[in-house]
Amino acid sequence: MSAPESKAVSIFDVAKRAGVSHQTVSRVINNAPMVADATRAKVKTAIAELGYRPNRSARALAGGAVRSVTVLTTDTSLYGTAETLRGIEDAARAAGFTILISVLDPDQDYSETDILGRLPQDGAPAIVIAHDETTTAAMRVLQRTQPGATVATGGEHLGVDQDPADWLVSLDDRTVAERATRYLLDMGHAAVHYLAIPSKASRQAGWAAALAQAGVEAPEVVFSGWTVGSAYEAATGLVARPEVTAILCGNDDLAFGVLYAAHRAGRSVPGDLSVIGFDDCPLAAYHVPPLTTVDLDFRGVGRGAFELLRQKLEGGAHPRPTWRSPELIVRETSGPPHHRR
Amino acid sequence: MSAPESKAVSIFDVAKRAGVSHQTVSRVINNAPMVADATRAKVKTAIAELGYRPNRSARALAGGAVRSVTVLTTDTSLYGTAETLRGIEDAARAAGFTILISVLDPDQDYSETDILGRLPQDGAPAIVIAHDETTTAAMRVLQRTQPGATVATGGEHLGVDQDPADWLVSLDDRTVAERATRYLLDMGHAAVHYLAIPSKASRQAGWAAALAQAGVEAPEVVFSGWTVGSAYEAATGLVARPEVTAILCGNDDLAFGVLYAAHRAGRSVPGDLSVIGFDDCPLAAYHVPPLTTVDLDFRGVGRGAFELLRQKLEGGAHPRPTWRSPELIVRETSGPPHHRR
DNA sequence: CTGAAAGCGCTAACAA
DNA sequence: TTGTTAGCGCTTTCAG
Numbered sequence: 084m085s086a087p088e089s090k091a092v093s094i095f096d097v098a099k100r101a102g103v104s105h106q107t108v109s110r111v112i113n114n115a116p117m118v119a120d121a122t123r124a125k126v127k128t129a130i131a132e133l134g135y136r137p138n139r140s141a142r143a144l145a146g147g148a149v150r151s152v153t154v155l156t157t158d159t160s161l162y163g164t165a166e167t168l169r170g171i172e173d174a175a176r177a178a179g180f181t182i183l184i185s186v187l188d189p190d191q192d193y194s195e196t197d198i199l200g201r202l203p204q205d206g207a208p209a210i211v212i213a214h215d216e217t218t219t220a221a222m223r224v225l226q227r228t229q230p231g232a233t234v235a236t237g238g239e240h241l242g243v244d245q246d247p248a249d250w251l252v253s254l255d256d257r258t259v260a261e262r263a264t265r266y267l268l269d270m271g272h273a274a275v276h277y278l279a280i281p282s283k284a285s286r287q288a289g290w291a292a293a294l295a296q297a298g299v300e301a302p303e304v305v306f307s308g309w310t311v312g313s314a315y316e317a318a319t320g321l322v323a324r325p326e327v328t329a330i331l332c333g334n335d336d337l338a339f340g341v342l343y344a345a346h347r348a349g350r351s352v353p354g355d356l357s358v359i360g361f362d363d364c365p366l367a368a369y370h371v372p373p374l375t376t377v378d379l380d381f382r383g384v385g386r387g388a389f390e391l392l393r394q395k396l397e398g399g400a401h402p403r404p405t406w407r408s409p410e411l412i413v414r415e416t417s418g419p420p421h422h423r424r
Numbered sequence: 425m426s427a428p429e430s431k432a433v434s435i436f437d438v439a440k441r442a443g444v445s446h447q448t449v450s451r452v453i454n455n456a457p458m459v460a461d462a463t464r465a466k467v468k469t470a471i472a473e474l475g476y477r478p479n480r481s482a483r484a485l486a487g488g489a490v491r492s493v494t495v496l497t498t499d500t501s502l503y504g505t506a507e508t509l510r511g512i513e514d515a516a517r518a519a520g521f522t523i524l525i526s527v528l529d530p531d532q533d534y535s536e537t538d539i540l541g542r543l544p545q546d547g548a549p550a551i552v553i554a555h556d557e558t559t560t561a562a563m564r565v566l567q568r569t570q571p572g573a574t575v576a577t578g579g580e581h582l583g584v585d586q587d588p589a590d591w592l593v594s595l596d597d598r599t600v601a602e603r604a605t606r607y608l609l610d611m612g613h614a615a616v617h618y619l620a621i622p623s624k625a626s627r628q629a630g631w632a633a634a635l636a637q638a639g640v641e642a643p644e645v646v647f648s649g650w651t652v653g654s655a656y657e658a659a660t661g662l663v664a665r666p667e668v669t670a671i672l673c674g675n676d677d678l679a680f681g682v683l684y685a686a687h688r689a690g691r692s693v694p695g696d697l698s699v700i701g702f703d704d705c706p707l708a709a710y711h712v713p714p715l716t717t718v719d720l721d722f723r724g725v726g727r728g729a730f731e732l733l734r735q736k737l738e739g740g741a742h743p744r745p746t747w748r749s750p751e752l753i754v755r756e757t758s759g760p761p762h763h764r765r
Numbered sequence: 766c767t768g769a770a771a772g773c774g775c776t777a778a779c780a781a
Numbered sequence: 782t783t784g785t786t787a788g789c790g791c792t793t794t795c796a797g
Contacts, residue, residue: 091546141790143481172527186513200477205432311710343710369652369684445784482774
C-alpha cells in the first residue's frame with residue numbers, strides 16, 4: 084500500500100492536502116477547540132487518506148504533552164511485579180499512554196544521574212514498582228527530583244517527607260499478616276514461624292505484632308530468596324523440626340517450596356504442618372492441596388498507581404479506581420495442629 | 425543538588441562550560457573518533473559537573489541512532505512471554521537500548537496504522553512476541569512494512585516470504601513434542617491425549633506426527649485457555665475416563681490444572697495417568713509430584729531476538745548468543761500405564 | 766477562527 | 782581536529 088522507503092508523512096503533507104496551514108492540522112490532532120467543523124473534517128479526511136501518524140519525538144521535543152509512563156522495576160518475572168505491571172499497562176493503554184519499561188539490576192548501585200537517565204526526557208512521568216533496595220532508592224530519587232511526575236507502588240515510604248497519599252499506592256499487608264498469624268494462633272498453634280522474602284518488612288511486622296499481642300515469643304525469622312528453589316532450601320531445616328507446626332511465608336512461591344520440603348520430610352499438610360502464603364497466584368487454588376493464602380490485588384494497585392499519576396499530571400478529578408483489600412483465603416494447607424494425631 | 429525547576433542542561437551548556445562548540449560535545453557523547461584526547465577529557469568533565477543527560481527525543485528527531493526497541497505482545501503475565509521479555513530486556517539493557525512495551529488486546533483487530541502507531545517513530549526497531557492471532561498479525565504488518573527493523577519470537581512464519589532465519593527466533597517445539605509423545609507411547613500407553621493452549625500449532629503437530637508414525641489414531645484434541653483454571657475445567661471430562669492414561673499439555677500451567685483435576689477424580693499420577701507439560705517453569709521441579717515437562721529456554725530466545733535485531737540494525741557480526749534446545753525432562757508425573765495395577 | 770514565525774535539543778553535512 | 786549551518790516534526794507564541 085504505502086511505498087516502503089518514502090519519508091514519513093508529516094503534518095505539512097496533511098496541511099497541503101487539506102489546503103490549510105500546518106498549524107491547523109496540529110490543532111486538529113490535539114483536539115484544540117477553535118477550529119471550524121468543516122475545516123476539522125477536511126483535515127481528518129486528509130489524515131486518513133495519507134495514513135498520517137504523529138511523531139512522538141517531535142511532539143515531546145516541542146514541549147507537547149508527553150503521554151508516556153516509564154515503569155522502573157528490578158524483576159519483571161516476579162508474580163507481584165508482573166501483575167502490577169499489567170495493571171499499569173491496562174490503565175495506561177486505555178488512556179493512550181506509551182509505556183517504557185526500565186529494568187534495574189538489583190545488585191547494582193545507581194547514581195542520581197543513572198536513575199534520571201532512565202527517563203526519556205527530563206521530568207517525564209514515572210512509576211516505580213518498589214520491592215527491594217534498588218527500586219526503593221530509585222523511588223526516593225525520583226520523588227525528590229520530580230515529585231509532580233512520580234508515583235510508586237508497594238514500597239514502604241521510608242525517607243520521603245511528602246504525604247504518602249500523594250505518591251504511593253500500596254496494599255495493607257501488615258494488617259492481613261497480623262490477621263493470618265492470629266488465625267493460626269487461634270487454632271491452637273503454639274508458635275508461628277515466618278519465612279521471609281528479601282523485602283516487605285511490613286508483612287514481617289504484622290506477623291511479629293500478632294505474636295507479641297498473643298504473648299508468644301517470636302521464633303527466629305528464616306530468610307529466603309525469591310524463588311521456589313531457594314525457599315525449599317531455606318525451609319528444609321525448619322520443616323524437619325516436629326515442634327514447628329505453622330509457617331507463614333512471604334509469598335506463594337515460597338509456600339510452594341515449603342510444601343515441597345514438607346512432603347520430602349514426610350510431614351503431612353495440614354495435619355503436621357500449616358502453611359500460608361501471600362499473593363493468591365492463579366495456581367494457589369489448584370495446587371494439591373489448595374493453598375491457604377492472602378489475596379493481593381496487585382493489578383488493581385497498578386491501575387491505581389497509573390490513575391494517581393495521571394491525576395497529578397493533568398489535574399482534575401478522574402474517577403479513582405478502587406481495588407480489593409488484602410484478604411485471607413483459607414483453603415486446605417492450614418488447620419489446627421496435630422489434626423490427625 | 426540540582427535546582428528543581430531549572431531547565432534541563434543541554435549540549436550548549438556543556439559546550440560553553442568546556443569552551444568548545446556544541447558539535448564537539450555531540451561528538452564526545454557519541455564516541456565519534458576524531459576528537460583530541462584533551463578536548464574529550466574537558467568535555468567529559470563538564471558533562472559530569474553539570475549532570476548533563478542527552479535528550480532522547482531530540483536525538484531521535486535529529487535522525488540519530490534510535491537505541492530503542494518496542495516489544496509488542498498481548499499478555500505479559502504468561503510465563504513464556506514474561507521470560508522472553510526478560511531475555512530481551514537483559515540483552516537490550518546491556519546494549520544501552522531503551523525498551524518500550526506495547527500491549528495489544530487479544531480480542532481486538534488492529535489496522536496497519538494502529539500497529540505502526542505503536543512505534544515511537546517511523547521505522548523504529550521492534551520485536552514482536554508472537555503467540556496468538558493478534559500478535560501474529562502485528563508481526564506480519566511490521567515484517568512487511570519495515571523488514572529491516574523487525575524481529576519476532578515464537579511465531580509460526582505464516583504468510584511471510586522472507587527467510588525465517590533473517591527475522592524469526594524460535595524454539596523447535598514440534599520435534600520435542602514428537603519426542604515426548606513417543607516417550608509415552610514407548611512406555612506402553614495405548615494413546616496419548618493432547619490438551620491444547622490457544623496457540624502453538626507446532627506442538628500439536630509434533631504430537632500428531634508421533635502418533636501417526638506409531639500407527640495410533642489421534643484422539644480428539646481438547647482445547648483449553650491459558651489459565652490453570654481453564655485447564656482444570658477442560659480436563660475434568662478427560663481425566664474421568666479410565667482409558668485415558670497419558671495427557672500431553674500445551675504448557676505447565678495446563679499440566680497443573682490437569683494434575684488437580686486428576687487428584688479430584690481420584691486418579692493417581694503417574695500410576696493411573698501420566699501428565700507432561702511444556703515450559704519447565706520454576707515450580708515444575710518442586711511440585712508434588714515433580715512435573716515431567718519440556719525445558720524451553722525463552723529467556724535465551726529473547727536475548728537471541730534482540731541480538732538478531734541489533735545485527736540487522738547495525739550490521740557487522742555480533743557474537744550470536746546461543747540458547748538451549750528444547751529438552752524433555754522426565755520427573756515424576758510420567759511412567760508406564762497402570763504402574764501399580 | 767486561522768496563519769506565520771520561532772525554537773525545542775540534537776545530529777548531519779559541510780567548511781575551516 | 783574543530784566549528785558552522787541546516788534542518789528533524791512538532792507545538793508554542795503571536796498576528797492577522
